[in-house]
Amino acid sequence: MGIVFRDETFRDDFTFKNSPEHIRRFPFPFHEDSYMYAVNIEPHVPGPKGSVLENLIDVDEHYVSEMRDRALVLAEDPLRCQSLPHMTLAGWDLLELLMTEQAKGYPEHFSLTRDGDKWHWINRPLGIDHHFVFGDLTTLPYGPMEYITRQSQGDFCILDQRDGNLWMDAGIVTTQADWSLDFDIGMNFFEWHAPVPLAHEKGIFTRALKFLTNIQQGKPARRLNWTMTINPRLDTSPENYHKWGADRATVTPENVGQKVHLRVELQSFWRLPRSNAMVFPIRCYLIKMDELVTSRKWARRLHRVIRDLPEELATYKGLTLYRPTLVEWLARYDDGAETSPGFGPD
Amino acid sequence: MAVKSIISRPVYGTLSPQPGSDHLLIADAEGAAAILDLAKSAPADFFAEAEIVFIPRDTGEKYIAALKALQPARFYEGPSIAAALPRLRQRLSTAHMGLRLYLTGTEGLIGQAMQAALEAGIDHKSIQTEQRGSLARRVQCVHCKGITEDVTTQPARCSHCGLMLLVRDHYSRRIAAFQGVCINAEDPSQVPPMEEMFK
Numbered sequence: 394m395g396i397v398f399r400d401e402t403f404r405d406d407f408t409f410k411n412s413p414e415h416i417r418r419f420p421f422p423f424h425e426d427s428y429m430y431a432v433n434i435e436p437h438v439p440g441p442k443g444s445v446l447e448n449l450i451d452v453d454e455h456y457v458s459e460m461r462d463r464a465l466v467l468a469e470d471p472l473r474c475q476s477l478p479h480m481t482l483a484g485w486d487l488l489e490l491l492m493t494e495q496a497k498g499y500p501e502h503f504s505l506t507r508d509g510d511k512w513h514w515i516n517r518p519l520g521i522d523h524h525f526v527f528g529d530l531t532t533l534p535y536g537p538m539e540y541i542t543r544q545s546q547g548d549f550c551i552l553d554q555r556d557g558n559l560w561m562d563a564g565i566v567t568t569q570a571d572w573s574l575d576f577d578i579g580m581n582f583f584e585w586h587a588p589v590p591l592a593h594e595k596g597i598f599t600r601a602l603k604f605l606t607n608i609q610q611g612k613p614a615r616r617l618n619w620t621m622t623i624n625p626r627l628d629t630s631p632e633n634y635h636k637w638g639a640d641r642a643t644v645t646p647e648n649v650g651q652k653v654h655l656r657v658e659l660q661s662f663w664r665l666p667r668s669n670a671m672v673f674p675i676r677c678y679l680i681k682m683d684e685l686v687t688s689r690k691w692a693r694r695l696h697r698v699i700r701d702l703p704e705e706l707a708t709y710k711g712l713t714l715y716r717p718t719l720v721e722w723l724a725r726y727d728d729g730a731e732t733s734p735g736f737g738p739d
Numbered sequence: 740m741a742v743k744s745i746i747s748r749p750v751y752g753t754l755s756p757q758p759g760s761d762h763l764l765i766a767d768a769e770g771a772a773a774i775l776d777l778a779k780s781a782p783a784d785f786f787a788e789a790e791i792v793f794i795p796r797d798t799g800e801k802y803i804a805a806l807k808a809l810q811p812a813r814f815y816e817g818p819s820i821a822a823a824l825p826r827l828r829q830r831l832s833t834a835h836m837g838l839r840l841y842l843t844g845t846e847g848l849i850g851q852a853m854q855a856a857l858e859a860g861i862d863h864k865s866i867q868t869e870q871r872g873s874l875a876r877r878v879q880c881v882h883c884k885g886i887t888e889d890v891t892t893q894p895a896r897c898s899h900c901g902l903m904l905l906v907r908d909h910y911s912r913r914i915a916a917f918q919g920v921c922i923n924a925e926d927p928s929q930v931p932p933m934e935e936m937f938k
Binding site: 472573575576577578579580583584585586587588593631632633634635636637638639641642714 | 879902926
């Protein structure tokens with residue numbers, strides 16, 4: 394049985410929503426009733442059937458519409474996809490990884506046939522049937538990174554590893570939580586994380602870098618990160634912040650359920666075989682408050698997390714303006730009962 | 740001295756004479772005084788094969804004679820950073836291993852000369868830098884990508900698209916600029932007052 398792809402938008406009329414099955418599989422990021430930064434990295438191994446971790450590269454009902462939104466962003470602003478000259482080989486590595494994983498996880502939708510360096514790629518949801526020569530740039534309509542990431546959900550950063558550090562030297566970033574690839578490209582791990590509050594002092598990035606630079610091929614890792622977004626807007630870039638920033642002032646007690654979204658990033662980290670670079674897919678999942686509170690446990694827990702979030706974190710995540718309205722709304726779903734351990738919806 | 744705030748923000752030191760014979764010293768405005776200070780501790784033949792690139796800006800004639808008195812092998816006086824950059828790029832692209840680079844003056848000068856050096860394949864950690872004079876910032880508008888030079892206020896108006904920008908400490912060596920982000924996006928009717936912050 395294949396995925397039924399939704400026809401929906403992440404801008405203008407915002408018709409995005411999750412089916413009941415997708416609400417249940419949402420990667421809720423809080424395992425307890427409070428939140429603080431931690432190096433919450435774990436091996437990226439397949440998870441339960443039906444979860445977003447069933448396949449290591451997840452494809453879901455939003456795939457076709459997300460790819461359409463990406464194409465719109467790139468048409469407006471080509472600087473969202475950049476690759477420094479020494480990163481082309483890593484782009485081919487990424488193309489291989491994504492084609493292989495998508496074909497393995499979803500054979501009814503994708504297929505890859507390899508005959509030496511003559512490859513045949515079929516992407517049925519997007520209507521692509523393409524013969525090309527692996528390693529030959531002239532046989533693709535875009536560079537290898539752009540070609541395959543126009544067909545893969547999530548943002549992708551490719552990190553070069555040298556001098557004991559990771560360098561953001563290529564990427565495609567159209568669904569970002571308020572950071573600019575164009576500004577950060579070429580920076581090292583500490584530099585591009587420089588604006589994050591609190592975590593440097595706690596040594597988070599030093600430990601995370603040590604972990605990441607030791608990741609081996611075939612042993613990817615993952616972590617979850619989260620923020621909140623008003624309207625199901627994928628492109629919450631700083632580039633367009635002057636266009637979407639005012640959305641934050643539109644939250645009222647009446648529209649919280651439809652307007653406010655929890656935005657979860659499933660970040661994974663993979664060593665690439667030929668280039669020895671790392672790829673860092675940042676897969677974004679959105680859920681409306683109305684959808685989230687269909688799980689009583691999630692509703693209770695989210696209420697407590699948002700209510701008790703330290704002020705610096707609330708500011709950094711851009712919640713300041715509407716946090717009181719959101720907390721008041723969520724409080725209606727919190728009867729004070731204990732929540733069970735773990736992430737699941739019960 | 741600029742205060743260290745976040746990790747992407749450059750940290751500057753004090754120029755000191757490095758071993759070798761091929762020295763390229765690039766300064767604007769009060770940066771000239773840093774070269775003169777370096778000269779006090781430099782070996783006698785330090786300037787014999789050195790080149791000084793100097794953009795006086797508002798210092799006019801104040802430092803010209805003193806710099807020339809160091810008797811560098813080459814002395815270039817430019818009317819602006821932008822005018823000096825093509826010459827600098829050519830010089831760096833033909834430089835030999837062992838070139839010693841010294842950058843001093845405003846952050847804009849240091850940043851743009853550093854950018855040209857990085858493009859020529861020179862490791863930024865091998866470059867001597869010293870900030871002198873104005874703390875004015877070079878700011879890239881994250882929205883329109885235009886760069887506004889010599890920003891002294893917080894917030895600042897983008898000279899290209901006109902948005903009112905919060906000037907962050909987040910800095911890109913590749914762009915040689917701080918990041919500017921719209922300060923009143925949540926409520927465009929609020930226009931915060933501009934204060935002199937980077938004099």
